[in-house]
Amino acid sequence: MENNKSWEKKVVQNYVGAPYNFIPFTPKQYEYPKKHLPMHDDIEDDLISGEIVYEMKAETDIFVDDGTDAHHFYKNARGQYSIPGSSVRGLFRTNVQILSFSSFEDDIDDYALMFRNVAGSSETNKDEYTAVIGDSELISLGRDPMNDQKEIKVNVLKKVKAGYICKENGQYFIYKTCVDVDEAKEDRNYYVLSEKTIIGEYKKYQEQIQRENDALFAYDFFIQNDKYLQNKKECIGEKNGSYKPYYQNISYKVHQQMVTSVRNLEKNEEDALKGVVVSSGYMRKKKVVYIVPDIDKTKKPILISRENEEAFKADFEKRKNTLGEEKDFFDLPQDENPKPVFYIEVGGKLYFGFTPRLRVFYEYTIKDGLPNVQKNGTLDFAKAMFGYSKNQESYKSRLSFSDAVIKESPVREKASKEVVLAEPKPTSYLDYLNQKKEQGVITYNNADFQLHGVKQYWLHQNAYENVNGLTNNNKKIKSVINALPVGTVFIGTVRFKNLTKPELGLLLWAIRLEKDSQMNIGKAKAYGYGRISVKIKKAKQIDLQKSYKSTGALDIDPFNDISVDDVIIDYKNFIIKKCGLEKKIEKNPRIRDFLLMKNFTKIPQAGDIRYMELKEYEKRKNKSDALPRVNEIVNKNR
Known part of the structure; x- marks a missing residue:
């Protein structure tokens, strides 16, 4: 043995x-x-x-x-x-x-499990995932501030939209953003910003401030403390141990679909827009943040069915222990305060989650296999x-x-x-x-x-x-x-x-x-x-x-042995x-x-x-x- x-x-x-x-x-x-x-x-x-x-x-x-x-x-x-x-x-x-x-x-349990195919993975169900979530495309986020000869490019899912999930009268709804897009087309209604851009511009800012006392840093939201970037702000490729997933109200500026400024909301910059910055769980290669434009409650919201709600909760409970301190980021909101969410509607079905690369529902529930x-x-x-x-x-x-x-x-x-x-x-x-x-x-x-x-x-x-x-x-x-x-x-x-x-x-x-x-x-x-x-x-x-x-008298042991x-x-x-x-x-x-x-x-x-x-x-x-x-x-x- x-x-x-x-x-x-x-x-x-x-x-x-x-x-x-x-x-x-x-x-x-x-x-x-x-x-x-x-x-x-x-x-x-x-x-x-x-x-x-x-x-x-x-x-x-x-x-x-x-x-x-x-x-x-x-x-x-x-x-x-x-x-x-x-x-x-x-x-x-x-x-x-x-x-x-x-x-x-x-x-x-009788609910639909959820799955996700991580970019670059060789998962067997990759084709199944792509059939739901759609193809990705390589987009440019502009020139690398530290090397003007290089372009920063990332893959984004073309069909996935951003919005806000709220709990109202015991039910969950997804509200759309103030950015108008054709829901039938593959138009993104959120923006992507690379940490390479932020850290590269920060290094240029540090050099500039030595010459000009009044130099401004356009992405100063990210350097006000040590927890908002997955990389250390001094160096791309060095993991920031203080980082945790978050979403935060901010003001931002956009030029030709590129985010040019992200600052605290109270700074009231001229021509700045309101929104929320979203940064999800730590990933070794892909280090980007998402800018979700402000909520628009005048647009008709999407109702999340009880079935989808219960399936999402069941999936979260299964993953909760491994999420540790980050679990609140991936949980449904407990009140009416809006929380940024990503979603896609395909074939009359709604899929949603808190990163663009969503976990999607399988077609059948567990009990269907009995x-x-x-x-x-x-x-x-x-x-x-x-x-x-x-x-x-x-x-x-x-x-x-x-x-x-x-x-x-x-x-x-x-x-x-x-x-x-x-x-x-x-x-x-x-x-x-x-x-x-x-x-x-x-x-x-x-x-x-x-x-x-x-x-x-x-x-x-x-x-x-x-x-x-x-x-x-x-x-x-x-x-x-x-x-x-x-x-x-x-x-x-x-x-x-x-x-x-x-x-x-x-x-x-x-x-x-x-x-x-x-x-x-x-x-x-x-x-x-x-x-x-x-x-x-x-x-x-x-x-x-x-x-x-x-x-006769009361028998205090009225039992017989069982063979x-x-x-x-x-x-x-x-x-x-x-x-x-x-x-x-x-x-x-x-x-x-x-x-x-x-x-x-x-x-x-x-x-x-x-x-x-x-x-x-x-x-x-x-x-x-x-x-x-x-x-x-x-x-x-x-």
Whole structure:
């Protein structure tokens, strides 16, 4: 077994992989008879109620975040280290869904993802992006102030317009600018200014001021502090560490489509126009600012639909952590104050964002990729046991999960570590969608795309102790881990009411799985944290005759032991018969893959289940290589 206690950044030829994989959605589903749903008011004689006590042992360091800025391990109201009942519920519920051929429809957001193709990128969906956003053109921004023989040129998107987004009466609108352009033509209504021009003119100004005390600098807005230019004002090519994206009211002058002056609004220059300067996130090569002319509220605004609003918000939430301190720049405004925005209307659809190179919506929503059997609203085991709420109908859970509380104290947190907790995103279509070589690359723009399945993290032999390569100089994408050590034990309880025998067997199987099974929980699962073994310590059912029908003294222990193995076998036989399975349920391909990923005796080598380095990922995208299947990874080195 390969030791994976350290994480070294290295590029491996033709590596394609991830610390997660996917369990395919079930092509058939067990339909739970709705008439068999019991009432919650009473404990029924022919059903089973009781409790299960389980033990979770950390087989690697484990971290469950308390949600505070300090990021300590979660503690309950008594100050004891604990794993919240909600986290335990989520883990076991997913196991139930997989093991019972239940639907995942309620767990998948139904919105259109967004994507963007960066200039010069070799993204597979470049043509799809261009089809929406249009072609770019190379425009001149005038002569280089430091070399009159050179012309400054940049690429701009011809169809994209600038405007202002406002929130009014709970809805978002885009107002146009005071610059009149033909919306049907490819006319820009905003201006582009290069930092080369600003810094070059600033150097000339510095030379001039030594000769003339009254020399003026036309772009003095940008040098009043150190945060408005991506380059240091003294030198093109030297990154300004103080820079952050911004937009600011300014006055400006234009001559022949070229910005000749940008100053503070209060300076009231003659012939100056009002507007807003916009400078987006740091980019290594393209360093320009945009001048958006003043808002014109006399023109009819464009209404942003609720559907587009919700999709934009969902996309922002997915990216928020990586945006860090810059997130407010890319968020929708929270009040009626106008905020500069870029937009394009194509084929009756509106796309908008806070840089000209917009993130655009895919044609189809995530849920469109679910198999039809997953979307038919059928009642299944997971809904019947854990409860559901849909439209006007709801049913309460028959299960209750306590916090899993630490067994022994004192246990101390290990030394804090800063790591990059990269979260897998559904926009990675080579991972999240089924790919077929003969069909070319499948994205969310393909009408027949199919989701890969339920994401599950691989078990790791160890949590990484040497975090060289996990850290990053970019503070905005770092997270803090204050883990508890290997060997930490938690005790939790699941109480159940009015379960059928198959339901109880399913629940017990979901908690225990198989002999060699382990699971993972908490943060940093991708780096080996949170691998746990789970043992059922006690499983008891209420004996109703002892509880309610005894004529003697009150029985303080009205429970009978449950034969865990027998009840699990009963469930397996039940589901094989009901779903018409030809083999043992463990041999079913999707159950087999799930149990392979949970088998601690078959943990893949660390190098086969790590995140890809950027260079590896770029090569992968060029070749359009799909994620290897579970059994391919497990059997790779055996």
